Amino acid sequence: MNTEQILAVGRRTVELETRSVEGLQAYLNEDFAQAVQAIFHCKGRLVVSGIGKSxxxxxxxxxxxNSTGTPALFLHAADAIHxxxxxxxxxxxxLIISKSGESPEIKVLVPLIxxxxxxxxxxxxxxxxxLAHQSDFVLNTTVSKEACPNNLAPTSSTTAQMVMGDALAVCLMEMKGFNGQDFAKFHPGGNLGKRLYLRVKDLYVQNQRPAIAPDAVLKEIIISISGSRLGVTVVTDSTQKVLGVITDGDLRRMLEKESELTSVRAEKIMTRNPKQIGPDAMAIEALDLLRKHDITQLVVVDTNQEYLGVLHLHDLIKEGLL
Structure with a gap:
């Protein structure tokens, strides 16, 4: 097969499976609604079974x-009867899944259930x-044609089954009021979990807290920026309120313009009203703020606007959020 032939087969497969999924909308009937209600009110678990690709x-x-708040377990139809x-x-x-509804294992399992x-x-x-005749509720996943050229290998049919399962899960999520915080409880690991539970206060405390007075001279500014390895120092008043920030970029720009360096003071070259964030904000919110303003540091302040520390883009990268 040449490139065009391969692409044609791929597009035909996608088209056939797309039609199968679109056809499911007509099958979402009273049985589907009653099945969702039954699962929602179930005092036990949803046991899902099938044979082969199902x-x-x-x-x-x-x-x-399970990841969206509905207790479920898998039971292989062949193992069930053994x-x-x-x-x-x-x-x-x-819940028993079967394209034909006539598999030998299914015919043995159904009467037992x-x-x-x-x-x-x-x-x-x-x-x-x-299977359909024996079921209390029928979820119709009929497809007109498998994507397989011989109309044999489960392709369109398994796609339809997958989508019908997702429809069940999403309906149950809506009914349970399952939100992002609930999702985080079941996904504590990996980057996804970090996006859902990691907060600014979990990250900035690992960094040094660079700070200088508004009348600090150039040497003090350079030592503060270099010492923290954050590329920034924060200018604060006597009550620890943030007045501004000085980045290593600010220093370079100052050196290009100033010829008399002995008169340089922090308040003269600082950037006023720097972007700030609270310690309880989600880390992903901090990332959005950094991206929006094309910066690499955020000043962390408490509810009284007192300076707590600095969150750096590298902190978020290290946690895999970027």
Whole structure:
């Protein structure tokens, strides 16, 4: 295959799967709404099961539900009928995913679930199948054609299943009022977690606190900037209120213009009204502020506008937020 042929196949695949997802909108019916309500009011967990590629989709749906506040667990349909059915407890709801709804393992598993008395949700691509007829609620994921050229390999169908699972999860999030702080509780690790819980006060305290008086001379300014390794020093008054900042860039610009250096004082060359942030602000807010104003440092102040320290862009880079 040449480049054009490869691109044509790729575009056809995307188009077919896009149509499958768009078609799901027509299948979001009363059964879908009742299934969401049942899961929301469930006193147990949502047990999600499947066979083959549907089992892989089931695992992804379980991961999404758990991370968004809905307790869920995965049960492989083949393992279920060989001992793992004990995972299903009295108050659980079971969601079984199957394109055909006629797989042998599914036909064995469904009556067992029904005998247990658990509510059964069937996510199925054949609404006249065994699974569909046995389910309390049917989530229709019928697709007109697989993206596979032989119309055999699960492609469009598994995409539809994935999207239907996301629709369930998002509806449940909305009903639970699941917000960013809740999300952070379940994602404490990695860069995503840091974006959700890391605050300015977790970072700036690791840095030195460079400060000088407004009448500080050039030597004092240079020592303060160099000593902190933050590229800046903060000019404060006797009550620790911030008057301005002097960066190494300010120094270079001053040296280009001034010929008499003995008369240089901090208040003469400082930048007034520097960008400030509170210690309880989210680190990601600090990053947005730095980007917006194209700067590398923020002055951290408390509620009384007293100087606490400096947050540097490198602090955020080190934490993987950039």
């Amino acid at each position: 089992a892989i989709v089931a695992q992804k749906i379980v991961a999404t539900l 001992g793992d059915l004990g995972m299903v407890q009295e108050n659980d709801i079971v 029904k005998n247990f008395g658990n509510q059964l949700i069937g996510m199925v691509g054949q609404t006249q199948s065994f």
